Amino acid sequence: MKIMGIINLTPDSFYSSSRFDSTYSIDHKINEFVNEGADIIDVGAESSRPGSIPISEEEELNRLKPIFSIIKKYTQTKFSIDTYKSNVADVCLNNGFHYVNDIYSGKKDNKIFSIVKRYNAKIVLMHMKGNPKNMQIDTVYNDVLKDINLFFAERIKIALENGVKLSNIIIDPGIGFGKSKNDNFKIINNLSFFKKHNLPILVGHSRKSFLSLNSNQPKDRLIATIVATTIALQNGCDIIRVHDINETKHCIDIYKKFMKYN
Numbered sequence: 001m002k003i004m005g006i007i008n009l010t011p012d013s014f015y016s017s018s019r020f021d022s023t024y025s026i027d028h029k030i031n032e033f034v035n036e037g038a039d040i041i042d043v044g045a046e047s048s049r050p051g052s053i054p055i056s057e058e059e060e061l062n063r064l065k066p067i068f069s070i071i072k073k074y075t076q077t078k079f080s081i082d083t084y085k086s087n088v089a090d091v092c093l094n095n096g097f098h099y100v101n102d103i104y105s106g107k108k109d110n111k112i113f114s115i116v117k118r119y120n121a122k123i124v125l126m127h128m129k130g131n132p133k134n135m136q137i138d139t140v141y142n143d144v145l146k147d148i149n150l151f152f153a154e155r156i157k158i159a160l161e162n163g164v165k166l167s168n169i170i171i172d173p174g175i176g177f178g179k180s181k182n183d184n185f186k187i188i189n190n191l192s193f194f195k196k197h198n199l200p201i202l203v204g205h206s207r208k209s210f211l212s213l214n215s216n217q218p219k220d221r222l223i224a225t226i227v228a229t230t231i232a233l234q235n236g237c238d239i240i241r242v243h244d245i246n247e248t249k250h251c252i253d254i255y256k257k258f259m260k261y262n
Contacts, residue, residue, distance in 0.1 A: 001233060001256075002039040003248050004080065004241040006206065009045040009063040023066045030070060034077050036245040040099060041074075043067060043092075044082030048103050048132045048177075057085050064088070068095040080124070086111035093119040099170075103128050103177065105155040106162075113162035124170045124202055125155045129178025139180040145193045148173050152197055170239065172202040176210065184210040188228055191235035203232045204241035226251050 007029060033041055045063035046055050060083065071079050080099035081092035086109045089100045098121055105125040106112050116123045127148045129135055141147045152171050159169055171194060173187045184205070194201055205211065211224035222244055229240055229248060233255050242248045 001237070001252050002239045003037060003245055003252070004040040004042050004202070004204075004239055005033040005038040005245050006241060006243050007033075007041055007043045007067075008047070009043065009067070010047040023070065026067055027070045030074060030077075033245050034074055037249040038077065038245045040078045040080050040239070041071075042080040042082050042099075042101055042241060043097075044101075045088075046083065048082075050132060050136045050176075052132045054133075057087055060085065060088050061091060064092065071096045084108045084112065086115050089115045093121050098122065099124065101172075102126065103132075103174070105151075106158060107155075110158075110162070113159055113164050116159075116168065117163035117165075120165070120168065122168045122170060123159065123164060124172050125152065125159065126172040126177065126202075127151050127174040132177075135178035139178055139183065141183070144179065144183045144186060145190055148187070149194060149196070152194065156197060156199070166199070170200045170202050171197060172204060172241075175203060175205045176208045179210075181210040184208070188232050189235060191232060191237055195236055200238035201236060202239040202241055203237045205229070205232065206242040206244070222247060230255060 007026065030041060045060045078098040079096060080101045081089060081097045082101040083089055084102045084104040089112055093115065100112060100116055100121055101124040102112055103126045129139065156169060160166060173194060175184050175187060179187065188203065188205065191201055205228045206225050207218040207221040211221045211228060213224065225242065225244065226247060229251050232240065233252065240248055
């Protein structure tokens with residue numbers, strides 16, 4: 001079970017406490033994440049919240065450049081770039097990153113597979129219906145679990161055909177990306193359904209709106225996130241993508257104690 005921490009270099013991320021706009025604040029947060037036990041740190045410079053507008057490759061790289069010198073200090077921690085652009089992935093992998101976290105799974109820019117192959121990097125293939133601007137307009141599926149599994153089968157096949165090693169592929173069902181509130185609960189409660197691919201499963205549910213109670217805000221959803229994390233672990237999640245490393249680490253440690261008596 002690995003913990004992936006979230007660093008957003010965007011002004012419009014849905015959770016304001018995950019936004020960082022100075023080299024000092026970025027370095028401070030990475031250091032905090034590392035000390036708290038993060039295994040991977042996922043860095044994003046383009047928001048993918050519902051309704052968000054894409055930015056140019058140039059703008060994305062401009063936001064990322066300050067972090068390149070910082071991550072070189074953290075040699076024991078793996079870094080992931082949250083991007084779907086092959087050129088951005090290339091620059092980041094050449095500057096110390098180890099993972100590509102692609103919300104489009106190569107559908108937006110197929111060249112991303114050749115970049116991952118060249119660096120022998122890992123890639124997260126995420127399911128999303130539509131794109132961030134329109135993904136919550138139509139969230140109807142024939143069968144959400146079967147449809148996601150068919151998507152994974154297709155994208156894994158294409159990744160392999162483009163030279164990506166099977167051992168370098170991670171799958172992510174895309175909580176909140178073109179899913180209804182109930183779909184999100186169903187997916188986390190049925191993660192074992194995706195185990196047929198024999199690949200690590202990543203879940204990114206942290207502080208998202210489906211966890212809201214009484215219309216509370218992201219800052220109030222830590223307890224709900226920990227509950228969802230526990231259920232995700234019970235159902236076979238391998239990587240938890242979260243804003244709160246310390247609390248998640250404690251959750252995993254307690255969960256492991258229970259599992260000793262299973």
